[in-house]
Amino acid sequence: MSSTTPPSADAGAQFLAERAAIEAAERQSAIELEAAAREQRERLVAEVNALPALPGVYRYFDAKDDVLYVGKAKDLKRRVSSYFQKNHGGSRIGMMVARIARMETTVVRTEAEALLLENNLIKTLNPRFNILFRDDKSYPYLKITSHAYPRMTYYRGAVDKRHQYFGPFPSAWAVKESIQLMQKVFRLRTCEDSVFNNRSRPCLLHQIKRCSGPCVPAGQTGEYARDVRSAEAFLRGETDEVMASLQLQMGAYAERFEYELAAEVRNQIQALSKVLQQQVVEESSATGRDRDVDILAVKVQGGKACVNLAMVRGGRHLGDRAFFPKHVDDATAVRLDDEDALSPERQVLEAFMAQHYLAAPVPGLIVVSEAVDAGLAEALGAQGGSRVTVQAQPRGQRRIWLEMCVKGGELALARLLAEEGSQQARTRALIEALDLSVTEIDNFRIECFDISHTAGEATMASCVVFEGHQMQSSQYRRYNIEGITGGDDYAAMRQVLTRRYSKMAEAAQLGTGRLPDLVLVDGGRGQVSMAREVFVELGLDLGLIAGVEKGEGRKVGLEELVFADGREKVYLGRDSAALMLIAQIRDEAHRFAITGMRAKRAATRTGGSRLEDVPGVGPKKRAQLLQRFGGVRGVAGASVDELASVKGVSRELAEEIYRALH
Incomplete structure (x- = not known):
């Protein structure tokens, strides 16, 4: 009698065979992956060994070709090899090195050039393991126009060499405060040219003694030009010269028995003195290099960082502005240095200075809360074309500025941490209230x-x-x-x-x-x-x-x-x-x-920007344009050449009109 294998035994054997095949395939796959990783590592090490001992910048990429890290080195071979010759374990450095699929390097002439290139690339590529400052807002300026009776205004944008610009200011509020000061002391006009050109009597600002009224013949005197020069000198920090000039002017009026005019100048002197007394910066200290100074304080806490920037321009403390970088934890963990372990504060501050001053004007003096690389001042000077001094342990008035800036940075970071905590609590509360399934x-x-x-x-x-x-x-x-x-x-x-x-x-x-x-x-x-x-x-x-x-x-x-x-x-x-x-x-x-x-x-309703707001377009030109093109929509639809064909409209004015209506 023949015996047969039970069906259950056949199924069990088949299951074991399939499982063994899967495990063998997994082992083979693991062996192949390990071999590929070893081959990739060997290739990278070979590339590192071929690097020159020169200054340069290196970039690490992952398998998806995303940028992981951008770094600079005064010796490319020594710096880059330090990533691959050590066992970093499960640290953030180890995590990053394990993800490196390829690298790129660029050799430069000096370490200063490497610093500038590194931070240009960081801002462009947004690497995961670099400290990154994002500041897409341009700085505001106080602008004095090139006009027979110049106008003072808030401005943000590209600089036109025809006009005078003072700043930059840390905030719009600082500009507007300075404009109010100029109105009180020097009584400069702030109205649009289109308004100025069509006034028949002075406006309310003249009545409350905030404008000398150059829009009407009575106010179109040499005193206005003198006030403009005094305002420009004050904004440059030449306060002693301005006060002396005003005192001479008051004396001259008094000698001619023009006591009302002398009283007006006296009021200007009193207003200016009051402003100078309110400033933290003393007149005696706001001379020379102290007229234009940036003060930088850094604070790192709770995985977040803040760099507080305070600005002194023309000897006046204009306020401060806080910056908060990304990737602080990852970036400070992977930063290697062959000589010294840099503190997180120094890393953040150096990253800010290098990235911020790529686009912003660099003053001659920068006061900092942490000592930074000496090559940084050299690089910033090369970038701006003038000598830059970085001071880490100031005395006297500069120390007072720095203490104020440090306090401002601490408060800004504490506020950020509190806001983030409350926002996270709100997010979590909403997820729980709606019973949403959210993994991250x-x-x-x-x-x-x-x-x-x-x-x-x-x-x-x-x-x-x-x-x-x-x-x-x-x-x-x-x-x-x-x-x-x-x-x-x-x-x-x-x-x-x-x-x-x-x-x-x-x-x-x-x-x-x-x-x-x-x-x-x-x-x-x-x-x-x-x-x-x-x-x-x-x-x-x-x-x-x-x-x-x-x-x-x-x-x-x-x-x-x-x-x-x-x-x-x-x-x-x-x-x-x-x-x-x-x-x-x-x-x-x-x-x-x-x-x-x-x-x-x-x-x-109006066909875009109002024609009345275009500088240089008065009632007569406006009427000619509207009559020629049949209304605002027609003017907006006209080309520059068509606009310039209207009597009295120059090519430059036609371009202004076209830009305003498009």
């Missing part, structure tokens, strides 16, 4: 939509983005809504959501895009129903949608959240941290929508 709270993303119009005119939709516990203004978008009945907010919401998410849905399905974790619409059931229709058509998860519905009596704090997936309404509570976050995002969407709508409405 730091990447939690909300997009919020609002519709704005005026009685159906100039309909505008806004989309604002909240991510990383803060509003991301660079990702905001506005949408012009067209092809709907004026005032139909539901149709407007349908249009903006379709435009926003149709391509995004396709990308998400292909695994190349990411949808937000929550979509907020400013409105109740009607707006949510419209959003639901759009998401159903696009095949998107209805659980993403929530509407912010006004509470009883539309009172703040009584809002409820309405959902598209059938869940019950949620009332978060007046004092809820989650509601505070919702309100913040909703209000920002409303603000962004309404400002866009107003701009669109103004453009619709």
Whole structure:
């Protein structure tokens, strides 16, 4: 009688065989990966061994060709080899080195050149393991125009050599404060040229003695030019010369028995003296190199860093401005130095100075809270074309400036840490209140939509983005809504959501895009129903949608959240941290929508910028332009050559008009 193997035994044997095959394949794959990693490592080491012992910059890239790190070295071979000749274990350096797939190097002539190139590349490439300062805002200046009766104004942008510029100032507030001071002491005009050219009598500023009234013949005297020269001298820090000139002027008026004019100059002297007494900088100390000084203080705490920049210009302390870099923890951990281990404070400060002064003007003296590399001053001097001194242990007045700057930096960093803590608490509270499944709270993303119009005119939709516990203004978008009945907010919401998410849905399905974790619409059931229709058509998860519905009596704090997936309404509570976050995002969407709508409405009604605001276009030229082209829209549609063909309109003025209306 023959025997047969039971079916269960055959299945068990097959399972064991398949498992053995899988394990063998995994072992083979691991061997191949290890061999590939070893080969890659050997290739990198060979490249390192071939490097010259010269100054230069090196870049590390990962397998996706993303930049990991940019560094400089006075000896490329020694510096780069230190990354590969040591076992860094599971430290951040080890994590970075393990990810290096290839590298690039650039040889330069000096260490100063290497420093400048390194920080140019850091700002351009945004490496993961470098300290990075982002400052996309240009600095404001006080501008005095080249005019027969110069105008004083706030200015930000490219410098025109025809005019005088004073600064830079750390903030718009500092410029405006200086303008008010100039008005009180020197009574310079601030009005637009178009207003100035068409005045028949002085304005209110003249009545309250804030302007000498050069817009009318009575004010068009030599005294105005003298006041302009005095104001320019004061802004350059020549306060002694200005005071002496005013005193001589007062004496001359008194000798001629012009006592009213002498009294006016006396009032100027008193106002100027009061301002100088209020300044932290003493007149005696604000001479020579102390007239233009930057003071830098650094503070590192809780994985965050702050560099506080205080500015002294013309001997006057103009205030300070705080900067907060990215990647502090990773960057300070991977920084290697063959001679000394740099403190995090020094690393942050050196990174700031190198990156900040690539674009900003460099004063002759920089006072710092931490000693920095001596080559940094040399590099900054080469960049600016003049000698730069960096002082780490100041005395006297400079020490007072530094102590003020250090205190300002400590307060700014403490404020940032407190704000970040509260924002994270709000984010977590919202996630928990809505029972959302979020794996990484730091990447939690909300997009919020609002519709704005005026009685159906100039309909505008806004989309604002909240991510990383803060509003991301660079990702905001506005949408012009067209092809709907004026005032139909539901149709407007349908249009903006379709435009926003149709391509995004396709990308998400292909695994190349990411949808937000929550979509907020400013409105109740009607707006949510419209959003639901759009998401159903696009095949998107209805659980993403929530509407912010006004509470009883539309009172703040009584809002409820309405959902598209059938869940019950949620009332978060007046004092809820989650509601505070919702309100913040909703209000920002409303603000962004309404400002866009107003701009669109103004453009619709006037055809862009107003012709009256263009310098050099008075009533007569304006009438000629409007008559020639049939209105503002026609002027806006004309070319520069067509505008220049109008009698009295020069080529330069035609270009100004064209720029203003486009």
